[in-house]
Amino acid sequence: MHVVIIGNGITGVTAALRIRALQPDWKITMISGESTYHYSRPALMYVFMGHMRYADTKPYPDSFWGEQRIELVRDWVTEIDKGRQRLTLHRAGTLDYDALLLATGSKSNMFGWPGQDLGRVQGLYDLMDLRRLYDNVQGARRAVIAGGGLIGIELAEMLHSRGVHVTFLVREASYWNNVLPPEESAMINRIITEAGMDLRLETNLVEIVDDGTGNACAVKTDKDERIECQLVGLTAGVSPNIDLVAGSEIETGRGILVDWSLRTKAAHIYAAGDCAELVDPEGGRNTLQQVWYTGKLQGRVVGEVIAGREVSYDPGIWYNSAKFLDLEYQTYGRVNMRVPGEQSLVWEHANGLHLVRIVHVAGRVIGFNLMGLRYRHKVCEQWIREEREIEYVLEHLVEANFDPEFFVRYEDEIVRALRAQLTEEAPAA
Ligand SMILES: Cc1cc2nc3c(=O)[nH]c(=O)nc-3n(C[C@H](O)[C@H](O)[C@H](O)COP(=O)(O)OP(=O)(O)OC[C@H]3O[C@@H](n4cnc5c(N)ncnc54)[C@H](O)[C@@H]3O)c2cc1C
Incomplete structure (x- = not known):
């Protein structure tokens, strides 16, 4: 039996370790285009701010995966052939599977803003973004971040820690008020402002301006303002990363559609973590969960299901x-x-x-x-x-x-x- 897992985030690794614990003889391969080894995504900001080394964000020593007999492949999967149960990899040819877990995570939302593909414009999701940020911050004195929420404020703090002046464009009337009650949201408005950042509420990004060399030099807002800057952060939330299955016959909604045992309708194919959308069996609202601990919980359940147990996901208390x-x-x-x-x-x-x-x-x-x-x-x-x-x-x-x-x-x-x-x-x- 060969289980292939696409994604080495918290979901993929939790599933891999659970399968290994229950099925000592099965072959397990974990593929990720981002990195060979699993690291803690929430710790990205601490690496940039110098509080942690990248090596410290890896919860397991590199030798651990060999000891667990989990084969790691650093590559991008470009195609899934469900009929042949075969994956095409960007560099390394093809790979056959008996069971396939899609644990492809999320990706930053890009809403088609004019100029979003210019240089010095970026989101914050993965190691590629972190590398981009090291480059983009060079010589930057002012940055504009569009989009509140948890990742926006992390990026703001990261830039602020390097002495970059941050202007924060937030669509809502108060910070993250679609999640936080008014008192908590007001508290965040205050601490952002008191930290010396320029918080612009009820303000939307309209366009990112090209400096003539393909790099951003300013943004325009729906308040008819032009804000000069050398770096633009786009942090208007994340969406399930369903790129790999788009156009395939694996069903998607906002995420990859799965039942509560994390099975897709396609034979031998499962999905879990940020990329999965759990279908309500009663026809009600489906569930998307895009945080660390739910990735871990779902990874554990899907690992058990793949290993042959009849279990289903219980999201427990949020x-x-x-x-x-x-x-x-x-x-x-x-x-x-x-x-x-x-x-x-x-x-x-x-x-x-x-x-x-x-x-x-x-x-x-x-x-x-x-x-x-x-x-x-x-x-x-x-x-x-x-x-x-x-x-x-x-x-x-x-x-x-x-x-x-x-x-x-x-x-x-x-x-x-x-x-x-x-x-x-x-x-x-
Ligand atoms: C900056 C940041 C800070 C965060 N902070 C917190 C926090 O404090 N608390 C919290 O609960 N959550 C936080 N989150 C969210 C949390 O990190 C995610 O919920 C979690 O990482 C999801 O895990 P996952 O394994 O489902 O996906 P991911 O961690 O996204 O892993 C998916 C992996 O799949 C790989 N992949 C995707 N497509 C392919 C392909 N075609 N071929 C090969 N590989 C592929 C990617 O390379 C990636 O490594 C944060 C997220 C970010 C971006």
């Missing part, structure tokens, strides 16, 4: 964490997801740098947002899973607190403030 400049952000469960009856208790420190939000429906906790402090993942998840009453959570909030120093200083204040809001919320008798 979790995400990120950093906005120096501000830590964690979210657990459902926050700002327009759940009917959703109510929030919010505490925000007077300095505008710490926030706790607990979301509940009819007194049962469904989610947490934490800004500038950390709560324990396991504890919050357990309370959400057990549908704990808000009163219970307030009484036991100390158990979630991660930082003893923060606890000593603010715990009483937080609980008091949240309790007071709970009393205000209670319907009159």
